[in-house]
Amino acid sequence: MKNNNYCIIMSGGIGNRFWPYSNEKTPKQFLDFFGTGRSLLQSTFDRFNKIIPKENIFVVTNDGYAELTREQLPELSEDQILLEPIRRNTAPCIAYASFRIQAINPEANIIVTPSDHLILKSDQFIADINKGLDFVQHHDVLLTLGVKPSRPETSYGYIQVCVDKVEGVHKVKTFTEKPNRELAQAFVDSGEFVWNSGIFIWSLKSILNAFKTHLPDISNKFNDGAHLFNTEKEKEFIDSSFPFCPNISIDYGVLEKADNVFVIISSFGWSDLDSWTSLHDASQRDESNNVNLNNDVIYIESSNNVVATSSKKLVVIQGLEDYIIAESDKTLLICKKKEEHRIKHFMTDARFKFGDEF
């Protein structure tokens, strides 16, 4: 029997937040952050491959990461790696993969997922995904996985949830991107809000309809070439049309505007790993609350640090508290954790002074 369930893994991020541990050459999703032997992308693939046949899994990434993706996921055939000729946020990325899937199976149900998140409770996660796939088969909805907030995090998007449920699934009332501290605290206290995980489930028909309604630019452009998807002319079409798509996220472009957005409230141990602090929170810590990735560290009078050296290096740290120590083969960064929002600026400054190879 034909399997109608598909998965789109978005894997085009450039990972500058973890500079210099990750960088444009090897973004975060391609790194084995937790020393498990599998990169975040590979772990994402493994997670979904438990319920989705591998031939129904597509990775959308940037042209420049084609080789890395092939190396890390030899399970995929060449035509399962969709290459964006230019960076264009999540809406064009999802539209591209959706039109490809339309050409293969118009009855598809689709999971859309980032490639670089951490999921701790895999079984719980899979149960929620299965529940979602089941739900979207029978309802014309855009479904997102919401995570019960454990703290007033200001770097996440929040979803306000209606009390009423359909088959255990809540309708969404509002979206709020990155609230300030007070607002985030109020959200958490209210009990009405969940974190937006950025993991979505919907039927192909629902998402194509949503594009048609809310992002007609993208919808029209790809509809013009709909007959070219899944043919040898697809690449030429994408290379010429994709750069003209608006640079817009699926959240802003579709979900915040649509009135059929629903959410499954989950608690599967999630982190979007979008900052050193969230990485620190999500990782196994020693008795002094230090986190180290992939290397041997001796801590002396040191606590609350994150140490990430890409090479196999012994690190000895004395008298440091709340610092990030991150290294690539070319660069070493030592920075207070609470100043991590400035790292991109440090990187830009370093490259301006010493060259783009850093």
Next chain:
Amino acid sequence: MKNNNYCIIMSGGIGNRFWPYSNEKTPKQFLDFFGTGRSLLQSTFDRFNKIIPKENIFVVTNDGYAELTREQLPELSEDQILLEPIRRNTAPCIAYASFRIQAINPEANIIVTPSDHLILKSDQFIADINKGLDFVQHHDVLLTLGVKPSRPETSYGYIQVCVDKVEGVHKVKTFTEKPNRELAQAFVDSGEFVWNSGIFIWSLKSILNAFKTHLPDISNKFNDGAHLFNTEKEKEFIDSSFPFCPNISIDYGVLEKADNVFVIISSFGWSDLDSWTSLHDASQRDESNNVNLNNDVIYIESSNNVVATSSKKLVVIQGLEDYIIAESDKTLLICKKKEEHRIKHFMTDARFKFGDEF
């Protein structure tokens, strides 16, 4: 005309104080600490080669550093590199080289110098050395270069100087090793004390007499084999006799006991570079008092640090004050400067846990 002036460069140190920037494999004297293109050993050779013919310069080092020494000083012939089969402080080292020189030129005057000190005012230094060589030709003395103290340093040896002078050279009253802070301050305030640079000048006859009187063990042992020095049997003799020499410094074994010790009071910009702090004091600093060796560093809200990475690596540091950041290809150390006396302990601990290769 035969040149009677000789130089013994002591180059057997293992450099653990600068671990991991330096280590047993590449001790401090073999490193280009100041990015001049020449290691400390090479700089020492260059300094003396201005006034001593290269064939009169001997390097005494450990067996294990023969190859490194040959590489760094191709100017020396094989028999100018004297190899200790085992580590035995400075007295046996100096005795070995002195007996070799005796076999070549009994009329020799000898400069003895560490290989890993910093001399900033080379011209002043050479003038003092020449003055010393001149003095020891006509006096049976053991001459040391003393440095006017600029601060109450507690890691140096101090020499108390008699007021009376002979040809501008002072007689020594007492030696004091590493005084505590109060004593060091009193020494500096008194104006009677100078730092012991560990650079000595004497005639071969005077030092051999001093060994005979104060270290008869060493003197007798080497006298038994005196006819073997500078022959093909020297190595065999040294390998069998040297390990039985007492482990004793020339300061403790000879200078503190002899009554013919004199000192030239100098100010040639000297540092023995025996600690990160002394290195920091001796080095060129940026406007925030940071020192970096051989690499590109961006400091942000950071002051009074020393950064020493052995590879060509960009280092970005935010929010650090008074730290040492030292790196080898295998190890990274971050440590408060005021805790540097514990670095040897950190090293021992690291090796115990992770192996001797670090």
